[in-house]
Amino acid sequence: MTDSEGTFVISVRGLTKRYGGTLAVDDLTFDVEAGRVTGFLGPNGAGKSTTMRMILGLDHPTRGRALIAGRPYADLRRPLRAVGAMLDARAVHPARSGRAHLIAQARTNGIPVSRVDQVLETVGLSTAARRPAGAYSLGMSGRLGVAGALLGDPPVLILDEPVNGLDPDGVRWIRRLVRDQAAEGRTVFLSSHLMSEMQLTADRLVVIGRGRLLSDTSMTEFLAAASPPSARASVPDPEERAALVRALMAVDGVSVETAADGGLTVEGRTAAEVGDLAHRHGVRLHGLSDVRVSLEQAYMDLTARSVEYATGGTDEGGRP
Amino acid sequence: MTTTTGRNGRTLPTPGAPGGSGGRRPGSAEGRTPGGFPGAVAAEWTKLRSVRAPALCLLAGLAITAVFTFYYASIADINDHPVQPVGNAAAASAVVTQFVFVVLATVAVTSEYTTGTVRASLLWVPRRHRVHAAKALVTAVVAFLGGTGYAVVGTAVAWGAFDGRASFAAGTTLAQVLAVGVYQALVAVLTVGVAFAARHAAGALSILGTLLWALPSVLLGLGGEALTAVNDRLPYGAGDHFMRAGTDAPFSPAAAVLLVAAWAAAAHAAGQYVLRRRDA
Numbered sequence: 255m256t257d258s259e260g261t262f263v264i265s266v267r268g269l270t271k272r273y274g275g276t277l278a279v280d281d282l283t284f285d286v287e288a289g290r291v292t293g294f295l296g297p298n299g300a301g302k303s304t305t306m307r308m309i310l311g312l313d314h315p316t317r318g319r320a321l322i323a324g325r326p327y328a329d330l331r332r333p334l335r336a337v338g339a340m341l342d343a344r345a346v347h348p349a350r351s352g353r354a355h356l357i358a359q360a361r362t363n364g365i366p367v368s369r370v371d372q373v374l375e376t377v378g379l380s381t382a383a384r385r386p387a388g389a390y391s392l393g394m395s396g397r398l399g400v401a402g403a404l405l406g407d408p409p410v411l412i413l414d415e416p417v418n419g420l421d422p423d424g425v426r427w428i429r430r431l432v433r434d435q436a437a438e439g440r441t442v443f444l445s446s447h448l449m450s451e452m453q454l455t456a457d458r459l460v461v462i463g464r465g466r467l468l469s470d471t472s473m474t475e476f477l478a479a480a481s482p483p484s485a486r487a488s489v490p491d492p493e494e495r496a497a498l499v500r501a502l503m504a505v506d507g508v509s510v511e512t513a514a515d516g517g518l519t520v521e522g523r524t525a526a527e528v529g530d531l532a533h534r535h536g537v538r539l540h541g542l543s544d545v546r547v548s549l550e551q552a553y554m555d556l557t558a559r560s561v562e563y564a565t566g567g568t569d570e571g572g573r574p
Numbered sequence: 575m576t577t578t579t580g581r582n583g584r585t586l587p588t589p590g591a592p593g594g595s596g597g598r599r600p601g602s603a604e605g606r607t608p609g610g611f612p613g614a615v616a617a618e619w620t621k622l623r624s625v626r627a628p629a630l631c632l633l634a635g636l637a638i639t640a641v642f643t644f645y646y647a648s649i650a651d652i653n654d655h656p657v658q659p660v661g662n663a664a665a666a667s668a669v670v671t672q673f674v675f676v677v678l679a680t681v682a683v684t685s686e687y688t689t690g691t692v693r694a695s696l697l698w699v700p701r702r703h704r705v706h707a708a709k710a711l712v713t714a715v716v717a718f719l720g721g722t723g724y725a726v727v728g729t730a731v732a733w734g735a736f737d738g739r740a741s742f743a744a745g746t747t748l749a750q751v752l753a754v755g756v757y758q759a760l761v762a763v764l765t766v767g768v769a770f771a772a773r774h775a776a777g778a779l780s781i782l783g784t785l786l787w788a789l790p791s792v793l794l795g796l797g798g799e800a801l802t803a804v805n806d807r808l809p810y811g812a813g814d815h816f817m818r819a820g821t822d823a824p825f826s827p828a829a830a831v832l833l834v835a836a837w838a839a840a841a842h843a844a845g846q847y848v849l850r851r852r853d854a
Contacts, residue, residue, distance in 0.1 A: 307853070307854075311696070311700050312693055312696055312697070312853065312854040313853040313854070314851075314853060327700055328700040329700075330700070332609050333697065333698070333700055334698060339697055341693055341697075342690055342693070344690065345689060345690030345691050345693060345694055346689065346691060346694075347621075347625060347685060347686075347689050347691055348689065349625040349626060350621070350624045350625050351624065354620060354621075354624035355694075357620050357624075358617040358618075358620040358621050358624070358698075359617070359694070359698050361613050361614075361616035361617040361620055362613045362614055362616075362617045362698035362699050363609045363613060363698065364609035364610075402694070
């Protein structure tokens with residue numbers, strides 16, 4: 255991968271934000287690749303929103319810079335056609351209708367009003383569009399926020415905690431929308447502190463903690479790096495089971511747990527490797543699968559390794 | 575499923591140079607509403623008229639104008655004041671009605687901060703001075719039209735109540751009506767500047783209340799040449815000199831307009847400075 259323009263649509267270089275004595279964002283450097291969904295992960299207060307606001311030119315960095323398509327956001331001629339952003343869905347004048355809000359937005363970038371009705375339709379807000387936004391539910395506000403982000407039909411979407419406060423339907427709707435946008439070739443950069451949601455949505459991950467970059471990698475690599483591969487096998491015959499366990503344990507770095515029902519959990523081997531070994535030893539299997547590491551567990555592993563994050567609370571994890 | 579359809583087959587777009595395959599990309603047709611400053615102005619106008627508060631504000635101002643000018647003229651009549659140009663009643667009412675535009679313009683700015691929409695506004699128009707200038711322009715136009723409208727109504731009401739103790743000359747009255755409009759427009763610009771600098775309604779309104787009402791009252795109340803001279807150079811003192819006719823002003827109406835404009839420009843600069851420097 256080369257650091258050429260066109261490959262990366264968002265470039266963050268040494269971005270730093272200091273509020274008084276505290277560093278909210280500390281020398282962040284990362285890129286967001288075109289045409290992918292990049293998750294921006296970190297606990298509350300890690301600096302995700304501040305970083306996004308700096309990318310969008312709302313907050314001034316103390317040091318460093320953030321570029322979109324090679325330019326600062328403020329230099330984009332018609333920014334809504336280049337980047338669609340949703341920062342705080344609740345940030346609408348309560349007395350103004352959702353439609354009027356979007357019309358004002360459209361005017362600023364020379365977008366026709368017909369497009370406003372189109373995006374209202376897209377997000378399923380047509381019937382409520384003329385009601386004051388103050389009467390909207392959190393889910394409706396979220397939809398209005400998404401409509402605003404889509405208004406300029408931009409190739410890049412930046413969404414800050416888009417599923418916050420949404421009901422399961424809304425969450426699924428956002429997930430689907432994000433995946434559809436990416437399938438159409440758009441770049442999506444979205445933040446969340448909800449691991450399970452991120453695991454379902456993102457291709458790449460930028461993980462920060464206390465304003466610092468902890469990891470910048472693909473989801474697959476992130477999960478693989480966090481824990482060794484592991485597999486689950488079900489062996490009906492106790493003798494064969496014992497034979498397989500012996501064969502597995504013959505190699506360093508592999509550990510096997512036997513459950514009460516005879517199921518084996520093999521850490522350090524993939525399902526394919528376990529299957530091959532069983533075949534070689536003539537062991538009959540009733541079930542064999544890779545164990546998917548949850549992002550939450552991988553994230554806990556990562557943050558546990560960085561000392562200042564070890565709070566001793568990493569035992570409750572999603573490792574099945 | 576409700577997501578965007580009909581845009582399949584899109585290849586990786588180059589950001590900043592959007593152009594979907596297969597045409598109809600919303601707003602890509604050149605020659606439409608141009609965005610830029612005109613777009614920012616159109617957006618501010620949409621914002622202002624899509625909430626009810628400004629209209630209520632203007633309506634209240636109309637009622638205040640009618641009451642004020644009626645009393646002004648009645649008192650002149652009862653106390654046998656010398657005959658004065660009829661437009662003076664409306665010109666004098668600006669001492670109160672200016673606060674209609676102060677409130678309207680303050681809320682237009684500070685409501686963006688209380689609701690958080692200022693971030694949206696700056697995302698839509700990242701050139702911050704444009705947002706500020708568009709708001710100043712839109713509220714100024716509203717204040718000019720509102721101010722002249724009030725002046726017309728106030729003059730009509732006063733004409734009846736003066737009961738002969740006022741003179742009417744079309745030229746003078748027209749000039750006074752326009753002068754009130756110009757003054758109110760400059761008050762709106764001043765207010766937008768102060769509100770962007772203060773960010774909070776309470777702060778902005780105390781500054782403007784002090785500058786436009788409390789300070790003049792104190793200075794004139796204490797009296798004396800020096801204090802009166804200071805008051806003549808405050809926005810309302812100077813404004814009064816070009817709105818009211820037939821009084822002895824220390825400087826020409828043109829100079830008075832420039833003085834008020836200078837106050838508005840200073841406030842505008844202060845607002846710009848804060849808006850530019852601070853995080854949204």
